[in-house]
Amino acid sequence: MRDRRLIILLIANISSSIGTGITMIAVPWLLVNRENGEEIYGYAALSVTIFLFFLSPYIGVLVDRYSRKAILLLNEWTGMLIVACFAIAGFLAGEFHTWHLIGIYMGGTLYYTIHYPAQFAFNQEIFERSQYRTLNSVMEIQSQVASMVAGGLASLVIERTDLSILLLMDATTHIIGLTLLFIIPYSTSNSSRTTVRISMFSDMKEGFSYLKGRPLLVLFYISSLMPFIGVMVGNYLWPIYIAKNLQADATVLGLADMIYAIGAVLAGFTIPLMMKRWGAYITVFLSVTIFTVGLLIAAWTTIIVIFLSLKILLGWGNSGARVARNTVMMDLVPNALIGRVNSFFSAVGMGMRVVLVSLFTQSIHYTGASISLTIVGILLIVSILGVIMSRSILQRDYSSQG
DSSP: OOOHHHHHHHHHHHHHHHHHHHHHHHHHHHHTTSHHHHHHHHHHHHHHHHHHHHHHHHHHHHHHHHHHHHHHHHHHHHHHHHHHHHHHHHHHHHSOOOOHHHHHHHHHHHHHHHHHHHHHHHHHHHHGGHEEEEEHHHHHHHHHHHHHHHEEOOOOTTTTTOOOHHHHHHHHHHHHHEEEEESSOOOOOOOOOOOOOOOHHHHOOOOOOOHHOOOOHHHHHHHHHHHHHHEEEEEHHHHIIIISSOOOOHHHHHHHHHHHHHHHHHHHHHHHHHHHHHHHHHHHHHHHHHHHHHHHTTTOOOOOOHHHHHHHHHHHHHHHHHHHHHHHHHHHTTTTHHHHHHHHHHHHHHHHHHHHHHHHHHHHHHHHHHHHHHHHHHHHHHHHHHHHTTTHHHHHHHHHTT
């Protein structure tokens, strides 16, 4: 925390994350509560996920080829322009049409898809290897504090404040983030990235070849990624579940995000201690298991207090798996390949989301959100088995890396 770069990075991320977080809570809620909103939101989520599935490998190549700082700055600038333009459109039209909401949602999702791999590679590049475990924990705490604040504010303002105002606030936070990121010292002089420019296909092939020789590492990573898949699919299912099953309003949606973030913040504090004492395998196994149990219980409760309480387990489980997984990845994967390797897993995750959201969009009208959430829970049980099966390669590789 004495590192000035980290302080600036944390403030920049918190600022832009709060603005985007409120927007990405408000827009799905407004969509779901329109006529045929569940299906419209489902198709929008499906369309953008399919698009990002094909875009993700190219993002990974760009992250490995070019300045990670430049990519982050461009992403903040683009995010600001998107929300500012839609805010002006809403003011001029006097209302937000469905296509406006879909456009905002797609813009926010694209922002996150570019931000996280670029941020991950940027962090690995500018900080020392001995700092990775603590760094990932601090970044997770920052991310979830921002989510907690965004969820709390969203529960207060979604149904009381015009969306145009919220979008202008979002644009302002992007400007703050852009300014702060710009002043972080950055040099690629010590980078291990090659300066030779080859085709994008060859770049992708190099990343795939690296993973091809490590099948159990791939199994571990995909299995430990499943809580995150559950969270992303849940972004579609939970607003429907809250509105239809719990018969609750946007206040509960915002509180659920805020309480989830509390659990995730707790993970940021506790996971480094668990990894130090028990290692990455036990930490990930417990994280995925706790997330799975919490999701399956939450899928069928009709009591709001119980549902909100279980959100703490979901937040802790997903963030715990992510902190441990990211630390392992930073330790094992060379920085010159990190963008492409990260994008491979991102594409796998998006592919799974495409399949699940497609299925649920078609079936949710007949089965309801609880059945859909249960299917996700069953996949999580399978992922627990994947973590167990990959135990040997994880312990050997991770311990050998110090």
